[in-house]
Amino acid sequence: xxxxxxxxxxxxxxxxxxxxxxxxxxxxxxxxxxxxxxxxxxxxxxxxxxxxxxxxxxxxxxxxxxxxxxxxxxxxxxxxxxxxxxxxxxxxxxxxxxxxxxxxxxxxxxxxxxxxxxxxxxxxxxxxxxxxxxxxxxxxxxxxxxxxxxxxxxxxxxxxxxxxxxxxxxxxxxxxxxxxxxxxxxxxxxxxxxxxxxxxxxxxxxxxxxxxxxxxxxxxxxxxx
Ligand code: SAH
Numbered sequence: 128x129x130x131x132x133x134x135x136x137x138x139x140x141x142x143x144x145x146x147x148x149x150x151x152x153x154x155x156x157x158x159x160x161x162x163x164x165x166x167x168x169x170x171x172x173x174x175x176x177x178x179x180x181x182x183x184x185x186x187x188x189x190x191x192x193x194x195x196x197x198x199x200x201x202x203x204x205x206x207x208x209x210x211x212x213x214x215x216x217x218x219x220x221x222x223x224x225x226x227x228x229x230x231x232x233x234x235x236x237x238x239x240x241x242x243x244x245x246x247x248x249x250x251x252x253x254x255x256x257x258x259x260x261x262x263x264x265x266x267x268x269x270x271x272x273x274x275x276x277x278x279x280x281x282x283x284x285x286x287x288x289x290x291x292x293x294x295x296x297x298x299x300x301x302x303x304x305x306x307x308x309x310x311x312x313x314x315x316x317x318x319x320x321x322x323x324x325x326x327x328x329x330x331x332x333x334x335x336x337x338x339x340x341x342x343x344x345x346x347x348x349x350x351x352x
Pocket of ligand 1: 227230274350
């Protein structure tokens with residue numbers, strides 16, 4: 128293995144956001160059970176430091192959630208990878224709906240893997256920043272909407288997959304209705320005072336549920352801000 132040494136004259140900060148730093152994150156995700164090479168590639172290609180405040184950019188490739196203002200967080204990369212893997216499990220999804228745009232990072236990862244990504248955020252200020260980031264890094268297949276995600280995006284339904292990146296008290300049945308048969312919903316749902324990441328597949332008869340483990344997300348709220 129070749130070990131590259133940091134060039135002495137490199138301005139501070141640059142090293143922390145370099146490809147080497149990103150590749151280290153990818154190795155960590157691989158070590159922690161993420162197997163889908165397409166997902167790992169998408170994470171390697173995506174500049175996560177563009178999705179956080181500059182003051183936090185040196186921490187952007189740590190496997191942790193980070194604050195993005197207004198009481199919200201950018202999800203931990205491992206969780207993003209796990210949820211993305213679950214979405215890709217429904218075959219070759221063409222249309223994916225995300226509830227909770229936040230920084231836009233999860234949407235950006237999906238946009239490298241799926242033809243069309245629809246994302247809904249209730250806080251307009253966050254949505255504006257996310258749109259700017261999509262534009263800056265040249266992602267043109269993400270469609271955004273300022274709305275309460277409980278409503279989904281009826282005019283674009285049915286979706287092949289829906290991903291909710293805020294924790295709901297109960298399964299949002301209205302969103303399940305916007306899934307095609309065979310489609311997958313991935314969401315953190317409160318169960319017995321804890322949040323469980325659930326993967327739910329819509330079937331001809333109803334729904335099948337799989338528990339992917341414990342997670343910590345900010346709550347899914349109602350109304351606009
Ligand atoms: N996917 C984001 C994670 C953001 S945190 C990322 O990659 O950065 C969760 C986000 O869900 C927050 O921005 C929060 O405002 C949003 N949210 C919470 N309840 C919502 C609702 N009912 N509709 C839409 N967005 C919601």
